[in-house]
Amino acid sequence: MGAVARPVGGGIQADGASGLGLRPTPEAATRREIMGLMDQNASPSVVFKIEMVVGEHTLEGSARVPDGIMRLADLLPILQGFDDAVVGVAADKVTEAGRTISCQAGCGACCRQLVPISRAEAVQLAELVEGMPAERQAAVRERFRSTLAALAEHGLLARLRRPGLLKTLTARRKIGEEYFRLSLPCPFLEEESCSIYPHRPLTCREYLVTSPAENCREPCPDTIEKVPLPVKFSELLYTFGDGFGAQASRWMPLVLALEWAARHACKEPVFPAPQLFGNFLALVSKTVKKAQVQRAAG
Numbered sequence: 001m002g003a004v005a006r007p008v009g010g011g012i013q014a015d016g017a018s019g020l021g022l023r024p025t026p027e028a029a030t031r032r033e034i035m036g037l038m039d040q041n042a043s044p045s046v047v048f049k050i051e052m053v054v055g056e057h058t059l060e061g062s063a064r065v066p067d068g069i070m071r072l073a074d075l076l077p078i079l080q081g082f083d084d085a086v087v088g089v090a091a092d093k094v095t096e097a098g099r100t101i102s103c104q105a106g107c108g109a110c111c112r113q114l115v116p117i118s119r120a121e122a123v124q125l126a127e128l129v130e131g132m133p134a135e136r137q138a139a140v141r142e143r144f145r146s147t148l149a150a151l152a153e154h155g156l157l158a159r160l161r162r163p164g165l166l167k168t169l170t171a172r173r174k175i176g177e178e179y180f181r182l183s184l185p186c187p188f189l190e191e192e193s194c195s196i197y198p199h200r201p202l203t204c205r206e207y208l209v210t211s212p213a214e215n216c217r218e219p220c221p222d223t224i225e226k227v228p229l230p231v232k233f234s235e236l237l238y239t240f241g242d243g244f245g246a247q248a249s250r251w252m253p254l255v256l257a258l259e260w261a262a263r264h265a266c267k268e269p270v271f272p273a274p275q276l277f278g279n280f281l282a283l284v285s286k287t288v289k290k291a292q293v294q295r296a297a298g
C-alpha cells in the first residue's frame with residue numbers, strides 16, 4: 001500500500017476541467033466523481049495527479065486546486081471528496097468479502113457519540129450554520145445550546161473544554177462512554193438523518209460498520225465491527241493546523257464547534273493552496289506507506 005501525488009502540467013491550469021475525481025482500477029469504468037463543492041472553474045489552478053494503492057485496488061485521479069491563498073477550512077471540500085473515495089474503496093473491499101455495510105439513512109445511532117473534529121472543520125461548520133436561513137439557523141443554534149446545557153448539567157462540559165485532560169486514550173474512552181450514555185443527538189441530526197450530509201465532518205464519513213445496526217445503540221469494541229481504513233484523514237487533520245502536519249494533535253467535540261469558531265475563526269492562518277494540498281498529500285503518502293510497512297512486518 002502506498003500513495004504518490006504530484007503536480008502536473010507545468011503547474012498553472014486554466015481549462016476548467018474537473019476538480020477532484022478518483023478512479024479505482026481495475027474497475028476502470030467506475031469513475032468516482034467526488035469533487036463537487038469547490039469552484040471547479042477556479043482559474044488559475046494547479047492540477048495534482050493522485051495514485052493510491054488500497055489492497056488490490058488503485059485509486060487514480062486528479063485534483064484541481066485554486067492557485068491562490070486559502071485557509072485549511074477552504075480546502076475541506078477537496079479533502080472530504082478524497083476521503084469519500086478512500087472510504088468507498090475500503091467499503092468495496094468488505095462487501096467483496098461477503099459482508100454488508102449496516103449504515104443507512106435513518107439510522108442515527110452513531111450520531112449520539114462524541115464526534116471529534118479538527119479546528120478547520122469547526123470553522124467550516126460555523127460558517128455553514130451562519131449561512132443557513134434564519135429559521136433553520138435558529139433551530140440548529142438552539143440544539144447546540146441545549147446540548148451544551150445538558151453536558152454542563154452532567155459535569156462534562158468543563159472537561160470537554162479542556163482538551164489537555166483528554167490526552168490519554170483511557171481518558172478519551174471514558175469521556176466518550178459518559179457522553180454516549182447521555183444520548184444527546186448531534187445538533188445536525190434531524191429525523192435520525194444527517195441534515196448536513198455533504199458537509200459532514202471526516203470522522204462521520206469514516207464511521208462505517210458491518211456489525212448489526214442495533215449494536216450501535218450500545219457500542220463497545222466487542223460488538224462493533226468497523227470497516228478498516230488504510231488511513232484516516234480525520235486524524236491527519238488534527239495535526240495539520242500548521243499546514244504541514246507537524247503540530248500536536250488538536251481536536252474538539254463537534255458540539256463545541258460554534259463557540260470555538262466564534263472566538264478563533266478570524267485568527268485562522270492562510271496558506272498557498274497548492275502547497276497546502278501538496279503537504280496534505282505528502283502526509284497521506286507517509287502515513288499509508290507506514291501502514292504498509294507495519295503490515296509487512298506483521
Ligand code: SF4
Nearest residue numbers: 111186188189194204
Ligand atoms: S454531523 Fe451528521 S453524520 Fe456527523 S454526527 Fe452529526 S448528524 Fe451524524
